Amino acid sequence: MDKIIEPKVLKGFRDSLPEQEIRKKKMFKELEETFSSFGFVPIDTPVLEYTDVLLGKGGGETDKQVYSFKDNGERDVSMRFDLTVPLARFIAANKSDIIFPFKRYHISKVWRGENTQRGRYREFYQCDFDIVGSDSPAADIEILMMMKASLERLGIGGFKIYLSNRGILTRFLEINGIQDKSPEILRIIDKLAKIGKEKVKELLKELTDESKCDKILDFINPEGSFDKTLDKLITLCNGDNSETDRLKIIYKALKENGIEDYYILDPTITRGLDYYTGLVFETFLDGNRDLGSVLSGGRYNNLASLYTNEQLPGIGASIGLDRLIAAIEKSEDSKKAQAMCDCIIFNIDDDLIGALYKTAGEIRKKGISCEVYPENKKLNKQFAYAEKKNIPAGVIIGKDENESGTITVKDLIARKNYEKIKIDDGIEKIVSIVREVKVNGTT
Amino acid sequence: MDKIIEPKVLKGFRDSLPEQEIRKKKMFKELEETFSSFGFVPIDTPVLEYTDVLLGKGGGETDKQVYSFKDNGERDVSMRFDLTVPLARFIAANKSDIIFPFKRYHISKVWRGENTQRGRYREFYQCDFDIVGSDSPAADIEILMMMKASLERLGIGGFKIYLSNRGILTRFLEINGIQDKSPEILRIIDKLAKIGKEKVKELLKELTDESKCDKILDFINPEGSFDKTLDKLITLCNGDNSETDRLKIIYKALKENGIEDYYILDPTITRGLDYYTGLVFETFLDGNRDLGSVLSGGRYNNLASLYTNEQLPGIGASIGLDRLIAAIEKSEDSKKAQAMCDCIIFNIDDDLIGALYKTAGEIRKKGISCEVYPENKKLNKQFAYAEKKNIPAGVIIGKDENESGTITVKDLIARKNYEKIKIDDGIEKIVSIVREVKVNGTT
Numbered sequence: 044m045d046k047i048i049e050p051k052v053l054k055g056f057r058d059s060l061p062e063q064e065i066r067k068k069k070m071f072k073e074l075e076e077t078f079s080s081f082g083f084v085p086i087d088t089p090v091l092e093y094t095d096v097l098l099g100k101g102g103g104e105t106d107k108q109v110y111s112f113k114d115n116g117e118r119d120v121s122m123r124f125d126l127t128v129p130l131a132r133f134i135a136a137n138k139s140d141i142i143f144p145f146k147r148y149h150i151s152k153v154w155r156g157e158n159t160q161r162g163r164y165r166e167f168y169q170c171d172f173d174i175v176g177s178d179s180p181a182a183d184i185e186i187l188m189m190m191k192a193s194l195e196r197l198g199i200g201g202f203k204i205y206l207s208n209r210g211i212l213t214r215f216l217e218i219n220g221i222q223d224k225s226p227e228i229l230r231i232i233d234k235l236a237k238i239g240k241e242k243v244k245e246l247l248k249e250l251t252d253e254s255k256c257d258k259i260l261d262f263i264n265p266e267g268s269f270d271k272t273l274d275k276l277i278t279l280c281n282g283d284n285s286e287t288d289r290l291k292i293i294y295k296a297l298k299e300n301g302i303e304d305y306y307i308l309d310p311t312i313t314r315g316l317d318y319y320t321g322l323v324f325e326t327f328l329d330g331n332r333d334l335g336s337v338l339s340g341g342r343y344n345n346l347a348s349l350y351t352n353e354q355l356p357g358i359g360a361s362i363g364l365d366r367l368i369a370a371i372e373k374s375e376d377s378k379k380a381q382a383m384c385d386c387i388i389f390n391i392d393d394d395l396i397g398a399l400y401k402t403a404g405e406i407r408k409k410g411i412s413c414e415v416y417p418e419n420k421k422l423n424k425q426f427a428y429a430e431k432k433n434i435p436a437g438v439i440i441g442k443d444e445n446e447s448g449t450i451t452v453k454d455l456i457a458r459k460n461y462e463k464i465k466i467d468d469g470i471e472k473i474v475s476i477v478r479e480v481k482v483n484g485t486t
Numbered sequence: 487m488d489k490i491i492e493p494k495v496l497k498g499f500r501d502s503l504p505e506q507e508i509r510k511k512k513m514f515k516e517l518e519e520t521f522s523s524f525g526f527v528p529i530d531t532p533v534l535e536y537t538d539v540l541l542g543k544g545g546g547e548t549d550k551q552v553y554s555f556k557d558n559g560e561r562d563v564s565m566r567f568d569l570t571v572p573l574a575r576f577i578a579a580n581k582s583d584i585i586f587p588f589k590r591y592h593i594s595k596v597w598r599g600e601n602t603q604r605g606r607y608r609e610f611y612q613c614d615f616d617i618v619g620s621d622s623p624a625a626d627i628e629i630l631m632m633m634k635a636s637l638e639r640l641g642i643g644g645f646k647i648y649l650s651n652r653g654i655l656t657r658f659l660e661i662n663g664i665q666d667k668s669p670e671i672l673r674i675i676d677k678l679a680k681i682g683k684e685k686v687k688e689l690l691k692e693l694t695d696e697s698k699c700d701k702i703l704d705f706i707n708p709e710g711s712f713d714k715t716l717d718k719l720i721t722l723c724n725g726d727n728s729e730t731d732r733l734k735i736i737y738k739a740l741k742e743n744g745i746e747d748y749y750i751l752d753p754t755i756t757r758g759l760d761y762y763t764g765l766v767f768e769t770f771l772d773g774n775r776d777l778g779s780v781l782s783g784g785r786y787n788n789l790a791s792l793y794t795n796e797q798l799p800g801i802g803a804s805i806g807l808d809r810l811i812a813a814i815e816k817s818e819d820s821k822k823a824q825a826m827c828d829c830i831i832f833n834i835d836d837d838l839i840g841a842l843y844k845t846a847g848e849i850r851k852k853g854i855s856c857e858v859y860p861e862n863k864k865l866n867k868q869f870a871y872a873e874k875k876n877i878p879a880g881v882i883i884g885k886d887e888n889e890s891g892t893i894t895v896k897d898l899i900a901r902k903n904y905e906k907i908k909i910d911d912g913i914e915k916i917v918s919i920v921r922e923v924k925v926n927g928t929t
Contacts, residue, residue, distance in 0.1 A: 048542060050578035050793040053534055053563060058576055060583055061527035061590065068518070068528060075511070080850045082827035082857025082875075084504035085511060089609055090533070090565075090595065091496055091553070099491060110534070112555030115599045120496060122533075133501055135493035140503055142826075142874045144860055147504065152533065156558045166532055174860065181839050181860040188843060292839070299840025300847065350493040383585075384525035396624050396735070397742025400631060404743065407523045414525025417587055417617065417624040431585045432525075 055157070055165030062381060067168075070197060070368070071150055074170060077196045078148040081189050083172055086147050088129040094119040097128055099349045108155040122154040126171045127346075127359070134175060135350030143176035145357075164365070173359030175346055180292040183322050183342065186358050187293065190326065190338050191305050197367065198374075201329030202337070205309040208322050209341070210286035211276050212313065215262055218281060224250045232263055235311045236332070263310045269294050272308040286321070293322075320344045322358065328370055337363045337370070383432040385477045386413040389439050393419045398445050402438065402466065409474055411436075429455055435480040436473045456480060498600070498608030505824060510611075513640060513811070514593055517613060520639045521591040524632050526615055529590050531572040537562040540571055542792045551598040565597040569614045570789075570802070577618060578793030586619035588800075607808070616802030618789055623735040626765050626785065629801050630736065633769065633781050634748050640810065641817075644772030645780070648752040651765050652784070653729035654719050655756065658705055661724060667693045675706055678754045679775070706754045712737055715751040729764070736765075763787045765801065771813055780806045780813065826875040828920045829856040832882050836862045841888050845881065845909065852917055854879075872898055878923040879916045899923060 052058060059067065075085070094111050098121065110122040123129050126149045134141060150170040157163040172189065174182040187204060194202055212229070216222045231246045240260065247256040262279055266272040273294070277287050290308065297303040314323040321342030328334060340360030347355050386406055388399045399415045406413040414434075416425045429437055437453035443463065444450050450469040452461040454476050461472055495501060502510065518528070537554050541564065553565040566572050569592045577584060593613040600606040615632065617625040630647065637645055655672070659665045674689045683703065690699040705722055709715040716737070720730050733751065740746040757766040764785030771777060783803030790798050829849055831842045842858045849856040857877075859868045872880055880896035886906065887893050893912040895904040897919050904915055 047795060048539055048792050050539065050575045050790075051536065052532060052579065053536060053557075053561065054559075056532035056534060058532070058580060059530035060580060061529055064528040064530055067530075072515075079827075080855045081846075082830070082855055082877075084826050085507040086504055087502035087507055089495060089499035089501070091499060091597070091609065093494065093496060096491055096493065107558075110555075110557060112553075114496075114553060115550075116497075118496065132493045136495065137501060137503060142871060144871075146857070154534070166534065177860045179861045181833065181836075181842075181858060184839060184843060185858065185860060188847075292836075296840035296843060300844050347493075349491050352490060383527050384522075387525070390624065393624075393735075396627060397739035399624075400627060400739060401743050403524075404631075412523045412525055414589070415624060415628060417620045417628060418622045428585060428587075434525075 053165070055159040055163070057164065057166075061383060065381060065383065066371075067368070070364075070371075071170075073196045074150065074193055074362070075148070077189065077193045078172055081146070081185065081192070083146040083148045083189075086130075086133060086149055087151065088123070088126075088133050088149075090122055090152075091120045092123060092129065092132070094121040096132055096350075097121045097123065099128070108157055110154050110156060124153055124155050126151060126153065126169045126361075130171070130173065130175075131347040132350055134355065135347045135353075138351070138353070144182065145175045146173070147175070148172040168364045170362040170364050171359060173346075173357050175355055175357035175359075178342075178344070178356040180289050180296075182358050183289070184293055184296045186340070186360055187297070187306065187324070188300070188302070190324075190360055191302060193362070194326070194338065197371065199328065199367070199370070202305070202326055203307050203329065204305055204324055204326045204338070205307045205312050206322060206324040207308065207310050207312040208286045208290055209313060209319050210321050211280060211284075211290075212262070212310065214280050214284060214286060215276075218279075219255055219258060221251050221255060228259065229313045230315060232259075232311055233313050233315050235263065265307070265309050265311075269303065269306065269308045272310070276310065289321070314339065314341050318343045318345075324360070331370060334366050334370060335363065337366050339363070380433045382435055382477075382480060384414050384434050385411045385480075386436040386438065386473050387425075387429045387432075387434045388413065388415045389422060389425045389429075389437060390416045390419045391422065391439060391441050395440055395442070395445055399440055402440060402450060405466065406438075406470055406473060409470060411470075411473060411477055426455075436476040438469070438473070452476075496608070498602040498606070500607065500609075504826060508824060508826065509814075510811070513807075513814075514613075516639045517593065517636055517805070518591070520632065520636045521615055524589070524628065524635070526589040526591045526632075529573075529576060529592055530594065531566065531569075531576050531592075533565055533595075534563045535566060535572065535575070537564040539575055539793075540564045540566065542571070551600055553597050553599060567598050568596055569594060569612045569804075573614070573616065573618075574790040575793055577798065578790045578796075581794070581796070587625065588618045589616070590618070591615040611807045613805040613807050614802060616789075616800050618798055618800035618802075621785075621787070621799040623732050623739075625801050626732070627736055627739045629783070629803055630740070630749065630767070631743070631745070633767075633803055634745060636805070637769070637781065640814065642771065642810070642813070645748070645769055646750050646772065647748055647767055647769045647781075648750045648755050649765060649767040650751065650753050650755040651729045651733055652756060652762050653764050654723060654727075654733075655705070655753065657723050657727060657729065658719075661722075662698055662701060664694050664698060671702065672756045673758060675702075675754055676756050676758050678706065708750070708752050708754075712746065712749065712751045715753070719751075719753065732764070757782065757784050761786045761788075767803070774813060777809050777813060778806065780809045782806070823876045825878055825920075825923060827857050827877050828854045828923075829879040829881065829916050830868075830872045830875075830877045831856065831858045832865060832868045832872075832880060833859045833862045834865065834882060834884050838883055838885070838888055842883055845883060845893060848909065849881075849913055849916060852913060854913075854916060854920055869898075879919040881912070881916070895919075 098106055109124050114120050153169050154166050216225050235243050312323050312325055319341035323341035325336035326338035342358040344356045346357050403413045403415050435456050437455050439451040449463040452469045452472045541549055552567050557563045596612050597609050659668050678686050755766050755768055762784035766784035768779035769781035785801040787799045789800050846856045846858050878899050880898050882894040892906040895912045895915045
């Protein structure tokens, strides 16, 4: 006998078993339906691209994590490590076919050779949505509203979207003559939640004098409400300006839609990355801030500058799917066993296979998924199969039933039998058993 | 200014634009719903695996096409080139978590560095479904029925599933004492459709004597009906045997379901690959045989032998998605312009943004996708945007409308306006415009 190969999976990679995969597909479907309902359209890009196209001028931390290699044609190629760079490349390559403002979403896998000791995976999904080609406050509002709609569609109840405008901070630093320290200050502010106010002050003191430190600390300290915080920012910026005006417009629209309570103006939100220029936001689940932001993003003024001279402002957000899945898996709802099929027809007589499949077809017509057990095995074995797949309704068709045009329906949850009832009535019974389970779960 | 990087895509790879991606997602959704309705469950596996796990004892033609490289940890890794090898590896690795008989489907990308001159892509989708862990005729019947249901769900009308049983051919070759030539004979028979009967005979003559050639030619020549062909095969095999019995069971069940006309017994179907052992099948679209088989597969008696000593018989099928997409794209239905969104609210007054989004929310509640144009641009520019996205219904809300609690609805296909009607009536109007388009298309 040949030697067996150990069926091992690479470190940082994992199989997705049916239960996980069903849950993930349901999640993606809910997100896609939400995005589509806002007029967003899907795209896809190749998993492999030219390395110099993906990494651009490169040289950063990310580069070292990218899966790069020479293909059989000696081309330098890389697997995509995010969906933002491919979006920029896609837009530059397909400009004439794209309808601007371009509202697109993209849910797909990306790969990074990250350190798996930190609990990270090397293959994971990203889910991005962007509006590219518009600098309007309406685009900001739309993204903010779609963020809320997406999380609600996923059944995530308590969350808040914390937002700010990088332009206001920039203006404030200019007024105080410390704009040259902007990147360092941003990085320090970004750490506030982690290291606390005292430590932030200490770090700021290394950059500027005490009075300016205090001003910065005042700047990043949210007041009791969106309006009050905004008023303070206006004061600290010596009056209204285009950035604070934009926040006013955004907040007014949120209020007119009665959803303003989901949005917190929080000047500590800066998003470390350099390319954001306007609105920035992060989303935390109520009582679960430690999980980190589950939905973040912001406005950028030039997405595709690596690939085209055309200026393409936009705004985008990215869902932290792994974090969300972790949060959802902890919820009560997800602990309910999932039915992998609604109904099973047991096989007690091989001569009747044709009839079993015919009945299965009738049941499917009612929108009920239905499988036939493919072998005439002992019934307790077939029952065990049904139980493992959490199938709520069962059907038995023996010679008696087949001759009399009836079926025996088994409620596999309540463990009740409805013997030899007419096929139509039996199917109705199955529909009601399945409906019951969809409402109450199988356990 | 920095030098621009050309946003080029690798040869054999391609971007998927929204219109293509929407079509593809719809197709996958229809397939997944069909598979689920038969109780099949989805799985996923990593795109990257250890090279020795994916290629096994390897050395074949496929190996040269595989994207293999050393990762940053000096591991030999490869991108998956099909979904069958990963299924075998998955089953061996997750045996204790899998519920057998295991009915799974998997729709995902695979990569092969094929010669692009033959019109092949190096990144493409595969769609496989299998029942693993059952050797019963019922599993064969189920796969055959699900094949038909899948194609019908995709709106593909005319097709025939050509099937045979490799075991019968094996038996026939044994009876005639030419089983040692079996691989060569299989390969020749497989070419019949391409090279014709005369050429097949010529090639067979190189292997065996004339009388046996004639017998083989008689064997592979289908008679007028399933039953007649089967009778001939029984005669040529010196009487009934387990393989012909199985075909009888299958055909009886197909007849009992009234779908036997979709299935043709065709002994020329052999499927070149070595691992099939029983039923084999291919599917051709009526009047489009040149396209090749769009849905093929067969029964194997030991899927995961590379990875486990456990015997795992099964049956599986694979949809030729690229071929099917090509066929669907040629159809009349696909030429209809697709609405990328159902309804658009035009922006003629920035002060009303909040109200526009509120109305959009009301419209979405009716299951109508609705977007708001994010900028107060000239209306003809906004109309052009709506036209490019094939949006059938438009809404205008100006100061008048906002004050009087009305909206103006535009039927963008019929070019009719319904001015300043009450919001509820307006939404009803939008629903009916969208419904009309879903039935008749936009053009």
